[in-house]
Amino acid sequence: MSGLLRFLLPLRCLGCGAHVADPSDGGSPPALCLDCRLRLRLPPAPRCPRCDLPRGTGRDRPVRCGRCDEWPEALERAVAGAALEPPADALVQALKYGGWRLAADVMARRMAPRLAAPGVPRPAVLVPVPTTARRRRRRGYNQARILADALARILDLEVVEALVRNPASSSQVALPADQRRANVSEAFEPGPEAHRIGAPFHTILVDDVLTTGATAVSATEVLSRLGARRVTAAAFARALPRPVGSSS
Numbered sequence: 001m002s003g004l005l006r007f008l009l010p011l012r013c014l015g016c017g018a019h020v021a022d023p024s025d026g027g028s029p030p031a032l033c034l035d036c037r038l039r040l041r042l043p044p045a046p047r048c049p050r051c052d053l054p055r056g057t058g059r060d061r062p063v064r065c066g067r068c069d070e071w072p073e074a075l076e077r078a079v080a081g082a083a084l085e086p087p088a089d090a091l092v093q094a095l096k097y098g099g100w101r102l103a104a105d106v107m108a109r110r111m112a113p114r115l116a117a118p119g120v121p122r123p124a125v126l127v128p129v130p131t132t133a134r135r136r137r138r139r140g141y142n143q144a145r146i147l148a149d150a151l152a153r154i155l156d157l158e159v160v161e162a163l164v165r166n167p168a169s170s171s172q173v174a175l176p177a178d179q180r181r182a183n184v185s186e187a188f189e190p191g192p193e194a195h196r197i198g199a200p201f202h203t204i205l206v207d208d209v210l211t212t213g214a215t216a217v218s219a220t221e222v223l224s225r226l227g228a229r230r231v232t233a234a235a236f237a238r239a240l241p242r243p244v245g246s247s248s
């Protein structure tokens with residue numbers, strides 16, 4: 001890392017603010033201190049074997065959750081590298097809103113083991129979930145692309161820009177869940193590298209956060225039309241369902 005970048009980047013853990021040691025090999029400082037890296041945990045087991053949703057039933061064997069039964073057949077599985085809780089949420093925020101691209105390395109390293117063989121067959125390509133053109137202009141990047149690039153380095157796979165946002169689709173953040181599902185139905189269109197999607201490739205859809213899976217379903221519908229037969233949705237963090245009895 002150059003001296004100027006080193007000067008600009010705080011050597012503080014994104015999770016707890018503690019100083020992180022400057023790596024002796026001259027590499028980038030880690031986004032999280034060791035303690036915070038150890039605090040990252042997978043969504044709690046048992047999880048739905050298809051969509052990774054924690055079941056919270058106390059059963060020792062994983063049972064399908066039922067919510068993912070309506071997913072298109074091509075969307076075989078969703079996996080996440082961590083539960084969306086501290087300090088994972090700090091990484092998501094830092095990458096999405098803070099321009100903290102180094103966070104992507106820690107995030108991708110959490111995702112990679114869940115995508116290693118035999119779970120995801122090869123050959124495979126990585127397809128980042130696109131953001132709107134307006135947000136990409138404002139932020140200067142698509143956080144899912146940064147994450148896909150980091151994963152590509154670890155897994156030795158290629159990143160394919162197979163999707164773009166439908167310019168007419170609006171931002172998801174402020175919408176309740178049912179409107180979100182309706183809103184994403186026309187969210188995507190074939191992108192500049194759509195021709196590189198095809199049946200021989202397992203398609204790994206990369207996003208920072210998995211919430212209901214509606215985004216993955218919508219993207220899979222377009223990928224299927226492009227010839228993809230098998231899609232895995234890979235997210236850094238899985239939003240956990242609210243405990244029973246909590247409001248709204």
Ligand SMILES: [Zn+2]
Nearest residue numbers: 013016033036
């Ligand atoms: Zn920390």
Ligand SMILES: [Zn+2]
Nearest residue numbers: 048051065068
């Ligand atoms: Zn499920």
